[in-house]
Amino acid sequence: xTSTQWPVYQVFERPAPGRPMRAGGSVHAVDAETxxxxxxxxxxxxxxxxxLWVVPRRLVLMKTREELGGLSPDLGTRAESxxxxxxxxxxxxxxxxxxxxxxxxxxxxxxxVRAFNDVEDCFACWVFPSTAVTSSESQTAECAFAPQPYKxxxxxxxxxxxxxxREIRADAAESNHA
Amino acid sequence: MDQLAKLAAFEARxxxxxxxxxxxxxxxxYRRQLLRMMSQHAHSEIVGMLPEGAWITRAxxxxxxxxxxxxxxxxxxHGQYLYDAAESLGATRxxxxxxxxxxxxxxxxxxxxxxxxxxDVGIIGWLxxxxxxxxxxxxxxxxxxxxxxxxxxxxxEETFHKKQGQEIVITLARGTSEQRAMAQxxxxxxxxxxxxxxxxxxxESPHTATLKRWGIKTKTNxxxxxxxxxxxxxxxxxxxxxxxxxxxxFDEATGSxxxxxxxxxxxxxxVNGNGPCNKERLAARIKAHEEGAWVREALVAYNAKRxxxxxx
Numbered sequence: 001x002t003s004t005q006w007p008v009y010q011v012f013e014r015p016a017p018g019r020p021m022r023a024g025g026s027v028h029a030v031d032a033e034t035x036x037x038x039x040x041x042x043x044x045x046x047x048x049x050x051x052l053w054v055v056p057r058r059l060v061l062m063k064t065r066e067e068l069g070g071l072s073p074d075l076g077t078r079a080e081s082x083x084x085x086x087x088x089x090x091x092x093x094x095x096x097x098x099x100x101x102x103x104x105x106x107x108x109x110x111x112x113v114r115a116f117n118d119v120e121d122c123f124a125c126w127v128f129p130s131t132a133v134t135s136s137e138s139q140t141a142e143c144a145f146a147p148q149p150y151k152x153x154x155x156x157x158x159x160x161x162x163x164x165x166r167e168i169r170a171d172a173a174e175s176n177h178a
Numbered sequence: 179m180d181q182l183a184k185l186a187a188f189e190a191r192x193x194x195x196x197x198x199x200x201x202x203x204x205x206x207x208y209r210r211q212l213l214r215m216m217s218q219h220a221h222s223e224i225v226g227m228l229p230e231g232a233w234i235t236r237a238x239x240x241x242x243x244x245x246x247x248x249x250x251x252x253x254x255x256h257g258q259y260l261y262d263a264a265e266s267l268g269a270t271r272x273x274x275x276x277x278x279x280x281x282x283x284x285x286x287x288x289x290x291x292x293x294x295x296x297x298d299v300g301i302i303g304w305l306x307x308x309x310x311x312x313x314x315x316x317x318x319x320x321x322x323x324x325x326x327x328x329x330x331x332x333x334x335e336e337t338f339h340k341k342q343g344q345e346i347v348i349t350l351a352r353g354t355s356e357q358r359a360m361a362q363x364x365x366x367x368x369x370x371x372x373x374x375x376x377x378x379x380x381x382e383s384p385h386t387a388t389l390k391r392w393g394i395k396t397k398t399n400x401x402x403x404x405x406x407x408x409x410x411x412x413x414x415x416x417x418x419x420x421x422x423x424x425x426x427x428f429d430e431a432t433g434s435x436x437x438x439x440x441x442x443x444x445x446x447x448x449v450n451g452n453g454p455c456n457k458e459r460l461a462a463r464i465k466a467h468e469e470g471a472w473v474r475e476a477l478v479a480y481n482a483k484r485x486x487x488x489x490x
Contacts, residue, residue, distance in 0.1 A: 005272045025262045028271060030481040042255045046335050067201040095326055124199045153248045159341035164348050168416060
């Protein structure tokens with residue numbers, strides 16, 4: 001029996017055109033291409049996601065304020081040259097990790113500290129190199145599923161319960177009257 | 179910091195309404211209870227695909243077939259959201275699935291009953307999903323971030339399931355006498371299992387106090403059950419349907435609903451593997467997992483081959 005414990009890919013979604021990305025959840029997949037397909041099957045069906053990213057979890061640095069302790073900007077200098085990092089933060093009373101401005105830093109740890117320092121009420125933060133993203137909008141990523149912004153089965157108008165109940169109550173009132 | 183000071187700091191965070199994330203310190207018992215709840219919940223979603231899935235080929239119209247297909251696929255997605263949340267506490271997917279397939283894991287009692295008619299699909303969508311919504315909208319406010327986020331996504335989808343189920347039952351209730359009888363028969367068979375779905379009475383739920391203090395639950399099983407009855411009974415009666423409980427009545431004095439005794443021995447039997455369909459459900463899950471093995475193997479082989487040839 002083959003192992004099913006494939007690598008985990010974090011899934012990020014754009015809920016509507018022009019809106020920032022936000023964290024959705026995760027999928028397991030052998031590679032980024034199948035991760036993107038799995039992500040469409042799960043995260044792009046009912047919700048109206050218009051774009052999805054998948055990022056290998058091993059490349060995502062995840063820290064909470066508690067884990068980071070006192071925020072010290074001095075984490076030592078790293079040998080790597082500067083890279084661009086994507087930042088997702090849970091701040092204020094919000095429950096979801098929202099995309100913040102990208103940070104250019106020599107390491108993920110330093111990007112993390114900067115991302116925390118940028119906003120006052122940040123509880124938890126994820127950072128990863130922008131090169132780690134496989135996007136459904138990429139020209140090279142193969143994706144078997146196109147975004148489906150309209151789904152009739154998620155249109156409340158398809159299930160007019162309130163109107164139906166009103167009709168039934170009116171009928172009942174009429175027959176009582178008669 | 180010693181354990182007691184950490185616990186005090188943790189409980190202060192909960193009291194302030196903060197949400198805990200996987201990297202934060204948490205008591206072992208908090209972790210254990212959450213893992214138990216999230217894995218049971220994930221398994222329930224996956225097994226929950228089976229009773230309704232049985233009606234996909236027999237749905238009475240193309241529209242109803244599409245709605246049902248989408249619903250069953252939603253349940254698979256809910257399982258995925260919840261396995262993801264459970265994995266955030268260190269469980270692996272393989273351990274979770276293995277626990278289900280070897281009968282060690284528990285899941286919701288309701289999915290171990292047979293779906294005998296099309297009306298059952300409506301009754302499940304309306305009643306069982308509504309019961310789930312009450313529990314899940316409470317958990318969407320729970321103190322553990324990954325669980326709360328999974329619940330938020332699930333609740334918005336379950337709202338559709340409830341409407342879709344209710345619409346099926348309304349259609350039957352306004353149909354021929356045979357259709358009305360079918361709806362009543364479905365209600366007769368699903369009423370008690372749905373009430374059991376809320377779990378054991380508060381007097382027999384030893385974890386409730388701790389779960390409430392740590393912000394995992396905000397309402398008890400009996401409180402949720404009461405809300406369910408209060409909401410659903412008038413809507414059923416409006417359609418001329420009556421729950422199979424001669425003792426069911428609204429008590430004007432207390433402003434609450436009284437119902438007859440719930441057979442919690444039945445709940446215990448069903449949850450522990452001895453319900454009408456437990457064996458059939460597990461066998462179906464194992465069969466699907468084994469028959470899908472070649473797909474997983476092919477993906478691994480394809481990926482290995484590409485890595486060898488450097489195409490990536």
